[in-house]
Amino acid sequence: MMNINVQSTNPTVVTFKDRSKQVFNQLGMLIILALLIAVMSVIAPNFTDSSNILNVLKQSSITAILAAGMTVVILTGGIDLSVGSTLALSGVISVLLSNAGAPVGLAMLAGAGVGYVAGAINGYLTAVPKLPAFIVTLGSMTYLRGLAYVITGGYPVVLASEKFKFIGAGEIFGIPTPIYIMAIVYFIMFVILKYTMFGRHVYAIGGNEEAAHLTGIKVNRTLINVYSISGLLAGISGVVMAGRLFSGQPMVGIAFELDAIAAVVLGGTSFVGGRGRIQGTIIGVLIVAVLTNGMTLLNVDYYWQQVVKGIVIVIAVLLDRLRSKN
Amino acid sequence: MNETKKQQMQHPSKNEQPIMSMKGVAKQFSGVKVLQNVDIELFKGEVHALMGENGAGKSTLMKIMAGVYQPDGGSIIYKGEDVRWNHPMDARSKGISVIHQEISLSPNLSIGENILMGTSLKKNRMGLIKWNDIYEKAEKILTSIGSSLDPRADVSSLSVAQQQMVEIARALSLNSEILIMDEPTASLTDKEIEKLFTIIDELKRKGVAIVYISHRMDEIFKISNRFTVLRDGRMVTSGPISETNPTHLVKLMVGRELNELFVRKRSENDTEKKNQQPVLELKGVSDKKIVKNVSLKIYPGEIVGLAGLVGAGRTELVRTIFGLSELSEGEIIIEGNLVQIKNPIDAIKLGIAHVPESRKEQGLLPNLSVKENIMMAQYFQYRKFRILQYKKINREADRYIQELGVRTSSKEQNVMGLSGGNQQKVVIAKWLSIGPKVLLLDEPTRGVDIGAKTEIHKIINQLAEKGLAVLMISSELPEILGVSDRIIVMHEGRLRAELTHAEATQEKIMYYATGEVK
Numbered sequence: 101m102m103n104i105n106v107q108s109t110n111p112t113v114v115t116f117k118d119r120s121k122q123v124f125n126q127l128g129m130l131i132i133l134a135l136l137i138a139v140m141s142v143i144a145p146n147f148t149d150s151s152n153i154l155n156v157l158k159q160s161s162i163t164a165i166l167a168a169g170m171t172v173v174i175l176t177g178g179i180d181l182s183v184g185s186t187l188a189l190s191g192v193i194s195v196l197l198s199n200a201g202a203p204v205g206l207a208m209l210a211g212a213g214v215g216y217v218a219g220a221i222n223g224y225l226t227a228v229p230k231l232p233a234f235i236v237t238l239g240s241m242t243y244l245r246g247l248a249y250v251i252t253g254g255y256p257v258v259l260a261s262e263k264f265k266f267i268g269a270g271e272i273f274g275i276p277t278p279i280y281i282m283a284i285v286y287f288i289m290f291v292i293l294k295y296t297m298f299g300r301h302v303y304a305i306g307g308n309e310e311a312a313h314l315t316g317i318k319v320n321r322t323l324i325n326v327y328s329i330s331g332l333l334a335g336i337s338g339v340v341m342a343g344r345l346f347s348g349q350p351m352v353g354i355a356f357e358l359d360a361i362a363a364v365v366l367g368g369t370s371f372v373g374g375r376g377r378i379q380g381t382i383i384g385v386l387i388v389a390v391l392t393n394g395m396t397l398l399n400v401d402y403y404w405q406q407v408v409k410g411i412v413i414v415i416a417v418l419l420d421r422l423r424s425k426n
Numbered sequence: 427m428n429e430t431k432k433q434q435m436q437h438p439s440k441n442e443q444p445i446m447s448m449k450g451v452a453k454q455f456s457g458v459k460v461l462q463n464v465d466i467e468l469f470k471g472e473v474h475a476l477m478g479e480n481g482a483g484k485s486t487l488m489k490i491m492a493g494v495y496q497p498d499g500g501s502i503i504y505k506g507e508d509v510r511w512n513h514p515m516d517a518r519s520k521g522i523s524v525i526h527q528e529i530s531l532s533p534n535l536s537i538g539e540n541i542l543m544g545t546s547l548k549k550n551r552m553g554l555i556k557w558n559d560i561y562e563k564a565e566k567i568l569t570s571i572g573s574s575l576d577p578r579a580d581v582s583s584l585s586v587a588q589q590q591m592v593e594i595a596r597a598l599s600l601n602s603e604i605l606i607m608d609e610p611t612a613s614l615t616d617k618e619i620e621k622l623f624t625i626i627d628e629l630k631r632k633g634v635a636i637v638y639i640s641h642r643m644d645e646i647f648k649i650s651n652r653f654t655v656l657r658d659g660r661m662v663t664s665g666p667i668s669e670t671n672p673t674h675l676v677k678l679m680v681g682r683e684l685n686e687l688f689v690r691k692r693s694e695n696d697t698e699k700k701n702q703q704p705v706l707e708l709k710g711v712s713d714k715k716i717v718k719n720v721s722l723k724i725y726p727g728e729i730v731g732l733a734g735l736v737g738a739g740r741t742e743l744v745r746t747i748f749g750l751s752e753l754s755e756g757e758i759i760i761e762g763n764l765v766q767i768k769n770p771i772d773a774i775k776l777g778i779a780h781v782p783e784s785r786k787e788q789g790l791l792p793n794l795s796v797k798e799n800i801m802m803a804q805y806f807q808y809r810k811f812r813i814l815q816y817k818k819i820n821r822e823a824d825r826y827i828q829e830l831g832v833r834t835s836s837k838e839q840n841v842m843g844l845s846g847g848n849q850q851k852v853v854i855a856k857w858l859s860i861g862p863k864v865l866l867l868d869e870p871t872r873g874v875d876i877g878a879k880t881e882i883h884k885i886i887n888q889l890a891e892k893g894l895a896v897l898m899i900s901s902e903l904p905e906i907l908g909v910s911d912r913i914i915v916m917h918e919g920r921l922r923a924e925l926t927h928a929e930a931t932q933e934k935i936m937y938y939a940t941g942e943v944k
Contacts, residue, residue: 291813295813295814295816296809296813296814297809297812297814300802300805300814301802303791303798304791304794304802307791307792307793307794308787308791310787310788311789311790311791314748314750314780314782314788315770315791315802315803315856316770316803316860318771374791374792374793374794375793
């Protein structure tokens with residue numbers, strides 16, 4: 101059969117410019133991350149030390165796990181502002197349960213479960229009464245944080261169990277446990293988004309909810325699952341965080357949702373939904389982490405670091421807009 | 427033809443210069459010629475009826491007059507000057523107003539604000555709006571058209587007819603000299619229509635030229651002075667309304683050859699079909715909005731055309747069958763079983779497929795590949811331990827692309843990069859993948875070029891031959907006539923006529939669709 105090309109650019113005459121554009125579209129932020137690493141390796145002292153690299157990865161693991169959930173939410177065209185508060189509440193509850201004598205595994209599961217439930221409620225309110233996700237999760241951001249304060253009376257709860265600490269502060273073969281967890285989360289999310297029906301439905305809904313509905317996709321159920329996943333991952337982060345801090349702290353994780361959103365956007369996921377990849381998000385996380393780490397090593401003032409990070413995010417989104425135009 | 431030429435030459439009773447004359451106007455959208463060589467003249471104080479089927483080019487012509495579109499060719503002479511509108515505001519400031527079919531008011535603002543929205547509002551010395559001034563002015567305009575609406579009230583509290591009054595008042599606030607009315611009576615009651623006509627008479631006396639678009643013959647003959655008929659984007663004829671009659675007008679509107687289009691071969695005889703069990707049967711189906719008491723049967727392998735004007739309730743009927751609007755009364759029966767369809771998922775499980783009216787908003791999954799668009803509805807069949815088996819999916823997608831002749835660079839191509847016709851094939855392929863029994867098509871070839879149109883007609887025909895029951899909405903009469911075995915005509919939510927292929931003609935369909943009783 102004759103193959104008539106309908107693209108605006110005819111691929112039979114691919115110029116160098118077209119090809120480099122294509123490469124940039126596919127690799128995009130990865131190139132920027134590579135450049136950033138190259139620059140930091142040269143100018144920042146001790147940047148390439150293995151201990152520093154593990155440190156960067158360990159410090160970014162919490163944001164990375166939150167951002168994985170956030171990616172799925174943003175792919176549907178939604179937002180989840182509650183992840184930082186969920187993290188705090190989950191950490192507090194799991195530490196309290198562990199201190200009360202619950203087996204470590206159970207206490208951790210409960211922490212993750214709290215996140216799952218919080219996410220499911222967000223999802224239900226977004227999907228069924230069709231409340232705006234921004235408002236729903238703004239509300240849960242506030243009440244979940246409030247609950248964490250209520251339960252603890254506002255004070256950190258010190259973790260008694262040594263075993264519990266392993267999840268946040270332990271090491272396996274010299275590599276910190278949170279890095280393994282982060283890697284597993286990203287692998288699973290990659291498979292879910294690319295190789296399951298649920299994952300493809302996420303893209304379909306984000307692209308055109310009406311068309312997805314008419315295609316017979318269970319839009320509401322999918323949305324509830326999407327927010328549940330984000331909540332679950334926030335819950336897991338909370339448990340990891342508690343292990344790392346040796347305590348459940350009600351004030352931990354403030355503004356973490358913004359770091360996660362920034363990473364997702366840096367990773368090229370479109371804010372209107374339907375376009376983006378989980379691989380992009382981890383690159384976004386690492387760009388921020390490398391930038392922060394490098395600036396710290398270079399003794400850049402903390403306040404200036406904030407300014408630079410903010411500008412980088414805006415420029416990245418600007419680049420993304422230019423990219424999606426062609 | 428000589429006669430029509432003569433009619434064009436005739437001017438209205440008053441022998442004067444036209445306020446606007448358009449000559450040789452042409453317009454195309456992505457290669458499709460929507461208007462070609464259209465001439466039209468408007469005179470002060472006349473009502474000029476613009477007639478034509480759906481898609482004849484009336485809306486486009488209207489939008490060119492109002493500056494929404496710029497013509498690709500031809501000229502517009504307004505008050506003796508050659509003009510070119512770059513923006514709707516240009517036309518509006520020169521005295522050309524449009525009352526759109528869909529009311530375009532801001533519901534949460536007051537009537538007064540809505541009326542004066544297009545004008546520059548009076549401000550006080552502080553640069554703030556003088557509200558009393560606005561309300562006074564608005565009230566004056568409202569009284570001039572005999573309306574007693576309170577300019578301080580919110581628009582959202584008004585009935586549709588009252589909102590129409592506000593629209594008219596707004597047009598008058600701009601001192602319009604040409605007023606374009608697009609189906610202004612579509613949502614009005616008889617009483618309200620009477621009132622509208624009094625206002626129109628008043629405007630005529632004031633010397634406003636009115637372009638009046640309507641499908642209702644009785645209205646046209648009641649209020650217009652002259653008419654212009656468009657067909658397939660060309661001007662057919664123009665003349666005084668006194669020189670024509672409804673039958674003649676309908677003939678002018680539909681008179682088209684069928685030769686370019688696909689014509690289905692109908693070999694089976696009807697009596698044989700009637701012994702079979704219908705695939706889809708509706709008994710007294712009504713929805714909560716417009717559809718009233720519709721009953722019909724569709725047999726295996728049959729293509730039933732659903733004709734009617736825009737707003738006749740055809741789309742709503744199809745949406746009710748697919749579970750998108752609520753069934754308020756009646757029964758839907760699939761292969762002899764009474765079924766409950768609450769949502770599209772129920773419908774799909776029963777083997778009902780629906781190709782929606784608007785491809786971009788409802789049919790396609792943007793940013794996704796052709797492959798995903800085709801296979802999305804049946805991913806559940808290609809899973810092993812919940813993991814999608816892309817090898818099988820790819821094979822199936824290739825098969826559908828080949829079977830339907832979708833022209834795409836590859837199955838991984840983003841679906842938005844395809845032409846309209848190929849996008850439509852992708853939407854159809856999506857539904858074939860579920861192995862449907864009933865195929866509901868809503869304007870399957872809208873915005874598709876003639877070549878792809880014929881291909882889509884062939885596909886529909888092949889599907890029917892495989893035993894599918896097809897219900898096809900189309901506003902194009904040649905398409906309905908060429909493809910359907912049986913034609914159902916709807917008017918104002920009701921089934922008005924059922925015609926066999928043999929007895930159906932464009933004229934007959936138009937009669938029933940416009941609500942004329944023959």
